[in-house]
Amino acid sequence: xxxxxxxxxxxxxxxxLPIFFASSIVGExxxxxxxxxxxxxxLWGFIVGLAGVFSFVMAPVLGAIADFSASKKRFLTVFxxxxxxxxxxxxxxxxxxxxxxxLFFLLSQIGFVNGNVFYDAFLPHIASQGKMDDVSAKGYxxxxxxxxxxxxxxxxLVSLHDKVGLSKEHAARIGIAxxxxxxAAFTFYCMRFLHEPPAEKKLPSEYGGRPExxxxxxxxxxxxWRTAMRALRFRHLLIFLxxxxxxxxxxxTVINMATIYGTSELHLPASALMxxxxxxxxxxxxxxLGFSKIADRIGTKPTIIFGLVIWSGVVVYxxxxxxVIEFFVLGMIVGLAMGGTQALSRSYYGSxxxxxxxxxxxxxxTVFSKFSAIWGPWAFAAITHFTHSARxxxxxxxxxxxxxxxxxxxxxxxxxxxxxxxxxx
Numbered sequence: 171x172x173x174x175x176x177x178x179x180x181x182x183x184x185x186x187l188p189i190f191f192a193s194s195i196v197g198e199x200x201x202x203x204x205x206x207x208x209x210x211x212x213l214w215g216f217i218v219g220l221a222g223v224f225s226f227v228m229a230p231v232l233g234a235i236a237d238f239s240a241s242k243k244r245f246l247t248v249f250x251x252x253x254x255x256x257x258x259x260x261x262x263x264x265x266x267x268x269x270x271x272x273l274f275f276l277l278s279q280i281g282f283v284n285g286n287v288f289y290d291a292f293l294p295h296i297a298s299q300g301k302m303d304d305v306s307a308k309g310y311x312x313x314x315x316x317x318x319x320x321x322x323x324x325x326x327l328v329s330l331h332d333k334v335g336l337s338k339e340h341a342a343r344i345g346i347a348x349x350x351x352x353x354a355a356f357t358f359y360c361m362r363f364l365h366e367p368p369a370e371k372k373l374p375s376e377y378g379g380r381p382e383x384x385x386x387x388x389x390x391x392x393x394x395w396r397t398a399m400r401a402l403r404f405r406h407l408l409i410f411l412x413x414x415x416x417x418x419x420x421x422x423t424v425i426n427m428a429t430i431y432g433t434s435e436l437h438l439p440a441s442a443l444m445x446x447x448x449x450x451x452x453x454x455x456x457x458x459l460g461f462s463k464i465a466d467r468i469g470t471k472p473t474i475i476f477g478l479v480i481w482s483g484v485v486v487y488x489x490x491x492x493x494v495i496e497f498f499v500l501g502m503i504v505g506l507a508m509g510g511t512q513a514l515s516r517s518y519y520g521s522x523x524x525x526x527x528x529x530x531x532x533x534x535x536t537v538f539s540k541f542s543a544i545w546g547p548w549a550f551a552a553i554t555h556f557t558h559s560a561r562x563x564x565x566x567x568x569x570x571x572x573x574x575x576x577x578x579x580x581x582x583x584x585x586x587x588x589x590x591x592x593x594x595x
Contacts, residue, residue, distance in 0.1 A: 171312065171356060171359060171360040171363075172246075172250075172289050172309075172356070172357060172360045172364075173309040173310060173312045173313030173316070174312045174313060174315065174316030174317075174356055175250070175316065175352065175353050175354075175355075175356030175357045175359075175360060176250065176253075176282060176285065176286075176313070176353050176357070177313035177314065177316050177317030177320075178316060178317050178320035178321070178348075178349040178352040178353055178356075179253065179254070179257055179278065179282055179317075179349050179350070179353050180282070180313075180317060180425075181317035181318065181320065181321040181349075181447060181451055182317070182320055182321045182324045182345055182346060182348065182349035183257050183260070183275075183278065183346050183349045183350070185321065185429055185443075185444065185447040186321075186324060186328070186342055186345055186346055186349075186429075186444060186447075187260065187275060187346055188210075188214055188427075188429045188430040188433065189342070189429050189430070189433050189440045189443055189444070190339070190342040190343070190346065191210055191213075191214065191271060191275075191430070192210035192211070192214075192430055192433040192434055193433060193440065194264075194265050194339045194342070195210075195263065195264075195265060195266070195267060195268055195271050196209075196210040196213065196268060197265070201213065201268045203268065203269070208555075209434060209554065209555070210430060210433070210434055211427065211430045211431065211433075211434045211435070211550075211551070211554055211560055212551045212554055212555045213268070213272065213551075214426075214427070214430050214547075214551075215426075215427060215547040215548060215550045215551030215554070216547070216548065216551050217272045217275060217276055217279075218279070218426045218427075218547040219545070219546075219547040219548040219551070220276060221276050221279035221280055221283065222283075222547075224276075224280050225280060225283040225284055225287075228280075228284055229283075229284060229287045232245055232284065232287065232288075233287055233288075233291065233531075236288055236291070240366055240367065240368050241366075242288040242291050242292065242366055243288070243361065243364060243365075243366045245284075245285075245287075245288045246285050246288035246289055246361075247357070247361055249280075249281045249282075249284045249285035249288070250281065250285045250353065250354070250357040251281075251354055251357065252277065252278075252280075252281040253277070253278045253279070253280070253281020253282045253285060253350075253353065254278075254281070254350045254351070254353040254354035254357065255278075255281075255350065255354075256274045256275075256277040256278040256281065256350075257274075257278040257346065257347070257349055257350030257353065258347045258350030258351060258354075259274050259347075259350075260274045260275065260278070260343065260346045260347065260350075261343045261344065261346065261347035262343075263343070264339075265339070278350070290516060290520075290535070292364070292366075293305065293306060293516065293517070293520045294520050294523070295366075295367065299521050302517035302520050302521055303462050303465050303466070303470060303513075303514060303517045303518075304462055305517070306462075306513045306514070306516045306517035306520070307458045307459055307461065307462035307509070307510070307513040307514070307517075308458075308459070308462075309513070310454070310458040310509040310512065310513040311454075311455045311458045311459050311509065314451045314452065314454045314455045314458065314509060315451075315455060316352075316356070317451055318448060318451030318452050318455075320348065320349060320352045321444075321447060321448055321451060322448055323345075323348065324342075324344075324345030324346075324348060324349070324444075325345075325444045325445065325448055327341045327344060327345050328341045328342055328345055328440070328441075328444065329441055329444075338440075405585075406522075406581050406582050406583070406585050407522050407523070409577055409580050409581050410518070410519065410522070410577075410578070410581045411519075411535070412577050413574045413575075413576075413577035413578040413580075413581065414515055414519070414535075414574070415574075416570050416571075416573040416574035416577060417478050417481070417511075417570060417571050417573075417574025417575065417578070418515070418574070419545060419546040419567075419570040419574075420481060420485065420546060420567040420568070420570035420571045420574070421481060421508070421511065421512070422546055422547075423546030423547050423549075423550050423567055423570075424481070424484065424485065424488075424504065424564075424567065425504075425508070426547055427547065427550055427560075427564075428447075428504070429443050429447065431488070431560050431564060432446070432497055434560065435559070435560035435561060436491070436492065436497065438494055438497060439494075442494040442497065442498075443497070445498075446497055446498055446500075446501035447501070449498060449501045449502060449505065450501045450502070450504055450505040450508070451505070452505070453501070453502050453505030453506055454505040454506070454508050454509040455509070456506075457505055457506040457507065457508065457509045457510050458509030458510050458513050460506075460510065461473055461477065461509070461510025461511070461513065461514055462510070462513065462514070464476070464510075465514055470514050470517065470518045470521075470583075471518065471578065471581065471583055473510070473514055474511060474514050474515060474518065474578065475575060475578060475579070477507045477510055477511035477514070478511070478571050478574060478575045478578070479575075480503065480506065480507040481507050481511065481571050482568050482571045482572065482575075483503070484500065484503055484504055484507065485564055485565055485567045485568050485571070486565060486568060487499075487500060487503070488500055488561075488564045488565070489561050489564055489565035516535075518583070519535050521583075521587060522583065522587050546567065546570065549563070549566070550563040550564070550567075551563075553566060
C-alpha cells in the first residue's frame with residue numbers, strides 16, 4: 171500500500187510536473203538564471219541530479235541509525251509526509267516561479283527517495299527469500315495501479331479543464347497537488363498496519379553523555395563506515411552494486427527525462443505525453459508481474475539481463491522517433507521493462523544481504539542507486555546544453571546499459587548469498 175501511495179507522486183508529479191515546468195514555468199525561450207539562459211530540460215536534469223546528491227549523503231547514515239534504534243517506520247513516515255507536503259505546495263507555483271518550483275520539487279524528491287530506503291528495508295522482514303521476487307513485484311504492481319488511477323484523474327482534469335472552468339495551468343497545478351494529498355492519505359493507512367521488530371541492542375556506553383540525537387548520529391556514521399568496510403570484503407555483492415549503479419543510471423534518466431524530452435525536443439502535445447504515461451503505468455503492471463513469472467522459470471539474474479537488452483533498444487528507438495504514435499510505442503516498451511527490472515533488482519539485492527542490517531544495507535543500495543541518479547541526468551543536461559539536442563543525450567544512455575550488463579554477468583549469486591552467513595558479517 172505504500173507503493174500505491176507514493177507512486178502517485180512519480181506518475182503525476184514527476185510525469186505531469188516536467189510538462190508544466192517546461193511549458194508554463196520556464197516557457198519556450200528558457201529561463202534567465204544568474205545572467206545565463208537555460209533550457210527547461212537542462213534545469214530539470216540538474217535538479218534531479220542534485221536530489222540524488224542529498225540522498226547519496228543521507229541514506230546510509232540514516233539507514234544505520236534506523237537499524238540500531240528500530241526506527242525504520244519513523245523515518246519512513248517523516249520522509250513520506252515531507253515529500254507529500256512539498257509536492258502539494260507546488261500548487262502555489264506560477265509562470266516564472268522557476269527557482270521556487272525547483273526547490274519544492276527538490277524537497278519532495280528527497281522525501282520520496284529517502285522514504286524508499288526505509289520502505290525497501292522492510293522487505294527481508296516481511297518476505298522469505300523464496301518469496302522476495304513475488305512480493306517485490308506485487309509492490310510495484312500495486313504502485314502502478316494506484317499511481318495510474320490517480321494519474322488518470324489528473325489527466326481527465328487537465329483534458330477537460332475548459333468544461334470545469336479552469337485554465338490548463340490551474341488544472342495541472344491541482345493534479346500535482348492531488349498527488350501529494352494521495353501520497354499522504356495512503357501513507358497514513360499503510361502506517362496503521364505496518365509493524366517493526368523492536369530494537370535488539372542498546373546504545374553503546376561510549377556514546378553516552380551527549381544528546382541522544384548526536385549520539386545516534388555518531389553511531390550512524392561509525393556503523394556506515396563499518397558497513398562500507400564489510401561490504402568491500404564481499405566481491406560479488408560489490409560487483410552487483412556496481413552493475414546496478416551503471417544500468418540504473420540509464421533507467422532513472424529515461425524515467426525522469428522522458429516527458430521533458432517529449433516536450434522540449436519532440437514538441438509533442440501535453441495530452442499525448444500524459445496519455446503515454448498512463449499507458450506506461452498499466453502496461454507496467456503486467457510487465458512487473460510477468461518478469462516475476464519469468465524469473466521463477468529462468469532465474470532472477472537472467473531476467474534482469476533480458477530487461478537490460480530491452481532498455482538498450484528503448485534509447486536507440488527514442489533517438490529516431492518523431493510522432494505521437496511512435497512515442498506511444500516507446501511508452502509501452504518502457505512499461506514492460508520498467509517495473510520488472512526495478513522490482514527484481516530490489517529482491518535480488520535483498521536476497522544477498524543480512525536481514526538484521528537490512529536498513530543499513532539498503533541505505534548502501536540507495537547510495538549506489540542515487541549516485542547513479544546524479545550522473546545520468548547531469549550527463550543528459552550537459553550533452554543537451556552543449557549539442558542543443560536531447561536526441562544525442564538520450565541515445566548516449568545505451569553506454570550505461572552495456573556497462574551494467576557486463577558487470578552483472580560477473581556476479582556469482584550463490585557465493586554472494588553464502589557470504590551473508592559467514593562470520594565476517
